[in-house]
Amino acid sequence: MSHIFENKKYIKIVENILFNSNFVKLKYDDHHGTNKYDHCRRVSYISYKIARFLGCDYIATARAGLLHDFFYGKRLDKDENSYLNHPTTSAKNAKKFFKINKKEESIIKTHMFHQIFLKKIFPFINRKEHASVIKSRPTCIEGWIVCLTDMLVAFYELFIYKIKNNLKYAYNISLICIFNYIFL
Numbered sequence: 001m002s003h004i005f006e007n008k009k010y011i012k013i014v015e016n017i018l019f020n021s022n023f024v025k026l027k028y029d030d031h032h033g034t035n036k037y038d039h040c041r042r043v044s045y046i047s048y049k050i051a052r053f054l055g056c057d058y059i060a061t062a063r064a065g066l067l068h069d070f071f072y073g074k075r076l077d078k079d080e081n082s083y084l085n086h087p088t089t090s091a092k093n094a095k096k097f098f099k100i101n102k103k104e105e106s107i108i109k110t111h112m113f114h115q116i117f118l119k120k121i122f123p124f125i126n127r128k129e130h131a132s133v134i135k136s137r138p139t140c141i142e143g144w145i146v147c148l149t150d151m152l153v154a155f156y157e158l159f160i161y162k163i164k165n166n167l168k169y170a171y172n173i174s175l176i177c178i179f180n181y182i183f184l
């Protein structure tokens with residue numbers, strides 16, 4: 001991740017968020033076996049690169065990518081941190097501490113669309129929460145970039161930091177998949 005700090009163009013876009021003391025607190029929150037600060041930074045930087053390559057709004061992509069999981073504590077700690085509620089909480093925090101525009105707000109709020117979509121294929125995932133596929137999908141190309149990057153980065157981090165060194169976690173994930181196919 002150190003190469004991120006060598007990309008001056010990227011740093012210039014996100015420095016007011018990246019080094020803000022309220023945002024830096026995310027370093028102390030576990031997330032996918034790593035911490036939320038590194039996860040957000042990874043999603044933001046990869047999304048920024050893709051947006052630049054595609055000629056999209058890379059500024060909104062980098063900023064919203066960085067702020068997409070801007071909530072404190074674990075997802076199971078409180079209702080506002082849940083799988084499907086935390087995008088709204090993150091957008092609320094982003095507005096509280098930084099000035100964000102409508103597009104950035106929308107990117108943050110729709111970044112968990114992959115989870116809603118996955119729930120349709122694997123209904124055993126997060127059975128308590130429900131959301132509409134139509135209403136929750138990203139509204140702009142930058143939203144799709146952050147959403148898909150978040151999903152891929154989450155899989156990568158889960159594999160690198162959790163499954164590889166934690167057989168019990170891998171076993172639980174496998175059981176969920178098997179239950180899906182046997183009972184549904």
Ligand SMILES: [Fe+2]
Pocket residue numbers: 068069086087111112
């Ligand atoms: Fe998220």
Ligand SMILES: [Fe+2]
Pocket residue numbers: 039043068069150154
């Ligand atoms: Fe995320």
